[in-house]
Structure formats: C-alpha cells, structure tokens
Amino acid sequence: MAPWCAWAGRSASKRRSMPPSMRRCCLRSWPPEGSSPSDAECSCHSIRSAMPTTSGWSKLEVRPETRERHPMTEAPHNAPGQHWNAADYRHNADFVSALGHEVAKLLAPRPGERILDVGCGDGSLTETLVKAGATVVGIDTSPDMVAAAKARGLDARVMDAHNLPFEHEFDAIFSNAALHWMLNHEAVLASLHRALKPNGRFVAEFGGHGNVAAICTAMLAALQARGISGRARFPWFFPTVEEYTESLEAVGFTVESIELIPRPTRLPTGMTGWLETFAAPFLHGLDEYLREAILNDALALLAPSLRDSHGNWTADYVRLRVKALC
Template sequence: MTQTAHYAPGQAQRAHDTARLADLMTTTSDAAVKLLAPRPGERILELGCGDGTLTEILAKSRAQLVGIDASDRMVEAARARGLQARQLDAHQLPFDHEFDAVFSSNALHWLHNHEAVIAGVRRALKPKGRFVAELGGHGNVAAVCTALIAALEFRGIGAAERLPWYFPTIEAYREMLTSAGFTVERIELIPQPMPLPGGMSRWLASFAAPVLHDLDEDLREAILDNAVAWLAPSLCDSHGHWTVDCVRLRFKARA
C-alpha cells in the first residue's frame, strides 16, 4: 500500500522488522488476549496483524479472524500461515456492523489520526460489540525517546516532528472513545519493562527507523551509537542485560 499522511515516514521498514521482533511483541499481549476472551464462531477484526503471529493464536479459539495491515509484506506472511488477511489503511476501514469484536496489540501508537481509526472501529462493530486493544501509553519508552531527541538535536536536527508515535494518557484516550459512542468498561496504564535478549542496538535500529529514515547511513549509525551510550546507565544492568521502559495502555470498550 502506498504510504499516506496517516502513517509515519519509514513505517514500512518498521513493518518489515515486525516478524523478527514478533516473539517479544507477543509476550506483551497475553493479558490483552485474555481481556478480549474470543469465543467460537465470533467474527473478530485485528488491526495491525503483522505477520499473523498473534492472529494465529487468537484463531485457536475457533473465532473467525480477519487481520488487516498496511504492509503488503506482512499481509503476505499472514496469508502464508493460512490466515485471512487484507492490506488496508486502519484510518479508512470499509466495514459496516460486521464484527463481534475488534482487537489490536502494539499497533495503534503508530497511527496519527486516532479519531478516524476509532470511528471506523465503531462502524465495523455490531451493536454491543467490543473494542479491546493494547498500545504504548503515556510514558512509554520515555528514556529511549529522550536519548533519540538528544542525539538528533546535538547535530542540529529538529526532533519534534520526527517522532511518529502517539502514547496517550488514560484521560485522552477515554475521551476519544466516549466521543465516538463507546462505553469504556476498563482502561489502565501498565508499566511493563521489556527485556531485550538481543541487546539495545539491534532493537533500537528497528524501532527508530521512522525517526532516522531520510538520514545518511553514517549519520544514522552515529545517532544510534550516541543514544545507546546515553541509555546504558539507566536501561542496562551490571551484567549487560538491557530492558526497555515500556508502559502499556490497555482498554476494553463497548459499542
């Protein structure tokens, strides 16, 4: 799919790397899956299905899963698992009261226009259908963002417009959900430090790809090296084990 203004520049690279990081991402989603509680025969739409790793887990409930993703490569990977997946822009959902539930994990914070996404989800749901999601919340990867901003501005590169992520507060997201006609049953911020067995450098190169997408390779490497060095005192222990300062926003709402 051609990138639109709704998506951050360089997001295609982030999607390409999703499969490599899927094992880490899936472990953070167990509680969200339990909150969804999929049932046999239900039709469930998954926003940002990636390569289908989590979709495949949800399908074990014998619910009918439809996954969507902006990346054609991810959609192809999901279909290779035998899953129903479509390449769609989450801001322009074409569904009309078709699903018992809409689910998303670790995808919504990459999108820019949450009002449009939430309105599309509301249209896609049957009456009383549920919207369950987990995304980066307020304070998520705060140290990482601070280090990236510092490394960019040290070189005279404006950082504010480069950061593509939206990590909302409880109050902000609750207001968007209720304004769209949802009843919020549960919403919370959960500190959830995430270990990085492969180290910070590998993870950060993937995560920060949209921030650095148009810079020369040598400059990108220098910025990443600086960020890793500045993060070490707070995110790396004395044995060289790295942990990212993740904070999740998890919610369940009814149409």
C-alpha cells in the same frame, strides 16, 4: 510565485541573530548561481513570496501553506520511514506477540464470533484467536507482514485502519502493539466504531503515556545535538487514560476498563536491535554516517539506565490496555 528566504543576502551580523536552522540554510550561496530570488527555493521556515520592484525584491507575508501545521488536524496517518520486515521483526521483537496473550484473554474470543485484528503483523497472535473458534480477519499496512500472516493460513489483508470499508460487520475488534503507530487516532476510532456491530466490543493494548520515555528522550537529544529537530519525526501516539477515554467516548464507545501498565521489557537482541526495528522514522532521510552517529549517541545516553552490568538491555515500556463497548 516561487518562495525565497527572507533572510537571504543579509549581512553576517544579521545572520548571526537568526535561529540556527535558518542560519545553516542561508549560509549557502544565495541566490544560487545563475538564478534570482524569484526562481530559487530555501528549506528554512521563514519562506516568503518575492516580487520584482524597481528597487529590488520585496517581501510579502508568509504564505499560509508554509505556516506550521496543527499536529492533530494535518498530521500524516503513519510515520514516514517505517518499513516492516517479517523476518527481522520475528528476530528482534518476537516478545511483542508473546506478551500479547494477556490482552487476548481480556478479549475472550468465542466460537463463531467474527473478529477484526487491527495491526495483525505476521499473524502470530491472530492464530490464538482463530484457535478459540472465531472467524478472524487480520489487517496490516505492511505487505510483508500480511504475506507472513497469509503463510500461516490466515485471512490477512493489506488495509489502513484510518478508513476501513467495513460497516457493522464484526462482533469484536482486537489490537495489540499497533495503535500507537496510527497518528490520527480520532479517525481510527471512528473507523473501528463503524466496523463494529451494535454492542460489539473493542479490546486493545498499545503504547501509553510514558512508553519508552527514556528511549524517546535519548533519540531526540541525539538529533538535537546535530541541529535536527525531532518533533516532526516523532512516530508515535502515547495517550493518557484521560485522553484516550475522551477520544473513545467522542465517537460513541462506552469504556468498560482502561489502565496504564508499566512493563519493563527485556530486549532479546539488545537496544540496537530494538532501534533498528522501531526507530527508523527518527532517522528518515538522513545520510548513513549521520544515522550511525545518532544511534551510537543514543545508545551511550541510554546505557546507564537501561543496560545492566551483564550487558542486558530493557525497554521502559508502559502499555495502555482498554476494553470498550460499541
């Protein structure tokens, strides 16, 4: 049976006792003209089944599928609303690959090795591994990024790291500034472990606990000010050292080194360029005027702490750098 809102049709005094998100939903005309509760739907969180009775419509228990999802077991693999454009990324975020050379040194690629670069982007850092004499396969979920990497002459493929087709094929796996976008990190780590040869190494750097904390707080506050929950829109996984160590060991890795590295990072095109490049999931599905207002509010909140007197912006980056053995 179709769901309907358990609060629909209540008096104004009753509606005032509802949570705001439900109240906004139920202040609409209900049920819609020409329909009954059995064929109408409500977008609020108090969704129930309706059954006709001699006295009207009865309310049953909340359907299991409408209950809140567990954030880890049922989370989407990647954040909705994030789309990558190689040219825009190069313009707003070319610092990402430039700052990845330190973790590439930790990998220490050797001639003849077969290496998987997870989240290769446009291939800028992948080229460094190839120049060291390694045979590198780059993977990314973005067709535009993969096309840009192929234009460099690289072996790049559109592929999702949550479920790789490789079985014990690589001497090493490398990843820079990508793993925090992959929300089911347990599935990713199991997939990477399976792709490595025995004694293979995994070297990565990505957003760790506390990464862009001020930016996250400002975006969430700007959303909340308009009655929009940011919890389901949060697009990243930023683990602590302890959390990620536990996850690595759970799938069979032995951690050789792992650390959080605070790295305040100058933004070449300012905070506006950064938000346009990386923060789309916070604004996914919102009208353009609302997107603009939320971004303006976030910029106002961030300016006192992340913009200097000359107008230069810095992002409060904290990176997690790890080396583990299969």
